[in-house]
Amino acid sequence: MTDDIRTLIQELCEASPEQSDAAEQALCALGTRAVHELLPLLSDPTGPGRLRALSCLGAIGSEAVPVLQRIRREGPGQLRRPALEALGDLAGGQALEERDLRAVDRLVRIKLIDERSEDLPIGRWIAVNTGQVDDIVSALGLHHTRPATVEMGICAAVEFENSVEFHRIDQPMEHAYRVFITPQFDGWRLIYGDDFINDHWAWAVEKLSSRGKQAHFYLVDDFDGANVWWVAQNGSDRRGYRTYGDPQWVGEPMDFERSLMVDEDDPLYDAAEHADYAEGVTDPESVASWISIPPNTVSIAERSDHGWLAVTHQEVPHERFKGALRI
Known part of the structure; x- marks a missing residue:
């Protein structure tokens, strides 16, 4: 045989x-x-x-x-x-087995000592201007927070299973999510977790911005041409754009948008450019470059601390999620 x-x-x-x-x-x-x-x-x-x-x-x-x-x-x-x-x-x-789990934990901590910054994926992410991981964990009600390399965090929150169903006794079925909080880049931390962000982004940016902070949501979906960017401040929506939203625009243009709006009386007026920015900026990557940090530029940003991996429910540990994470 x-x-x-x-x-x-x-x-x-x-x-x-x-x-x-x-x-x-x-x-x-x-x-x-x-x-x-x-x-x-x-x-x-x-x-x-x-x-x-x-x-x-x-x-x-x-x-x-x-x-x-x-x-x-x-x-x-x-x-x-x-x-x-x-x-x-x-x-x-x-x-x-326990010895394997301990070995993985040791390897993560060794890798973190000299981890180099690599650019992060463009897809869906949240940006928040706080260096304090505890603030993010508290705002989103996260649990089981543990150090993670960037590669490990992106695997867990984007590439592999990042939501599981569970239920408590006499309770309806619920979802638990994995969330990755990146190191701090130029004063910003980015948050990944495809299923969590897809289901709860509006709630998340509201909570993250409720303590005098600013939180942004960005979505670049090349499959169906959907672009979304959203800014919340002090717990309230400030400005947002959604390709398929009704309405498309929320709030008044931000300062960077006003700087791009072309005045018809300007001698350098260009009709095409005016059409592009007549209502505001629609490209999330461009917006991020103005008001936070685009994920594909973090390799050249000033970095501090390391990444953190967390889950949204105390009852569901990391071990429940499938996927052999790269470290």
């Missing part, structure tokens, strides 16, 4: 798409018997069989967890690392 599995592994990586599909189906059908042979494919991040192997392990599902846990404890040594990744993807931190 082992030789048959190795033949299927070879076909999974090297055969035609049709043969690879057939090999993947056969390996999935073998269940836990295929786990040991699939794991080496995870060790090569650019290998042709990595995604296929992840798919197979996902299909095998929870039945693979005891096998992977045994590999973590007993080896073979070369499979321990990919077994850890597979456990994170299949079951999250709740499938890891």
